[in-house]
Amino acid sequence: MASRTAPDPARRSERARAAVLTAAAELVAEVGYGGTSIEAIAARAGVGKQTIYRWWPSKGAVVFDAFLAASEHEGSLALPDTGDLAADLRAVLRPTSDELADPGADRTFRALLAEILNDPALHAEYRTRLLDPLLEATRDRLRKAREAGQLAPGTDLDLAIELFYGPLNYRWQFRLGPLTHEHADRLVDAALRALAPPAADGGSGA
Incomplete structure (x- = not known):
C-alpha cells in the first residue's frame, strides 16, 4: 500500500x-x-x-513586509564600489528619486511613513530591517572613500550621510520640486564639494 x-x-x-x-x-x-x-x-x-x-x-506591519518583499531591499543594500564615488552615489540617488516620484509609490510611502512614525514597534522594525542597514552600507562606502583620499581626512561619516540623503527626503516630504536625475546629480556634486579633501598647495616659494 x-x-x-x-x-x-x-x-x-x-x-x-x-x-x-x-x-x-x-x-x-x-x-x-x-x-x-x-x-x-x-x-x-x-x-x-x-x-x-x-x-x-497591524496593517502597517503587513504592508511594510510586502514593501520589502516586492522591492527586494533586504540583503541587497550594499552601495556600488566602482572607485568613482560620485558615480556610485548617483547610482543610488537616481533610482531613489524615480521611486519617490512615482505617484502610486508616493501615496504608499507617505501613508507608511505616518504609520512608522506613530507606531513604536513598526518604527523599530523599520530601523532594524531597512534604515540602519542602509545607513551602515552607506557609511562603509564613505569610509572607503575617506581612506582613499576622496573625502577630507576628518570627514564625519554620519553627517556626510545626512548631506546625501537628507535634502532628497526633505524635497520629497514637503513637495518642494520635482525629483529628477538632474536634481540627484546636483545633490551629489554639492555634497562632495563640501566634503572634498583640501586642495594640495601647488604654489612654489620664491
Whole structure:
C-alpha cells in the first residue's frame, strides 16, 4: 500500500504568508493604503484574519513586509564600489528619486511613513530591517572613500550621510520640486564639494 506523506505545516504556512504579502501589495496598488484593510487582505489571500494577526500586529506591519518583499531591499543594500564615488552615489540617488516620484509609490510611502512614525514597534522594525542597514552600507562606502583620499581626512561619516540623503527626503516630504536625475546629480556634486579633501598647495616659494 502506498505511503502517504503528511502535509508539511511549514510549507503551508510559507504559502499562506506569501499569499498575504502578495495580496497586501496588490490591494495597496489598487485602492491605496487607506483603502486597504486586514479584512480585505485576508479575503484576497484566502486566509483568516487570525492568521494575519499571528504574524503581524497591524496593517502597517503587513504592508511594510510586502514593501520589502516586492522591492527586494533586504540583503541587497550594499552601495556600488566602482572607485568613482560620485558615480556610485548617483547610482543610488537616481533610482531613489524615480521611486519617490512615482505617484502610486508616493501615496504608499507617505501613508507608511505616518504609520512608522506613530507606531513604536513598526518604527523599530523599520530601523532594524531597512534604515540602519542602509545607513551602515552607506557609511562603509564613505569610509572607503575617506581612506582613499576622496573625502577630507576628518570627514564625519554620519553627517556626510545626512548631506546625501537628507535634502532628497526633505524635497520629497514637503513637495518642494520635482525629483529628477538632474536634481540627484546636483545633490551629489554639492555634497562632495563640501566634503572634498583640501586642495594640495601647488604654489612654489620664491
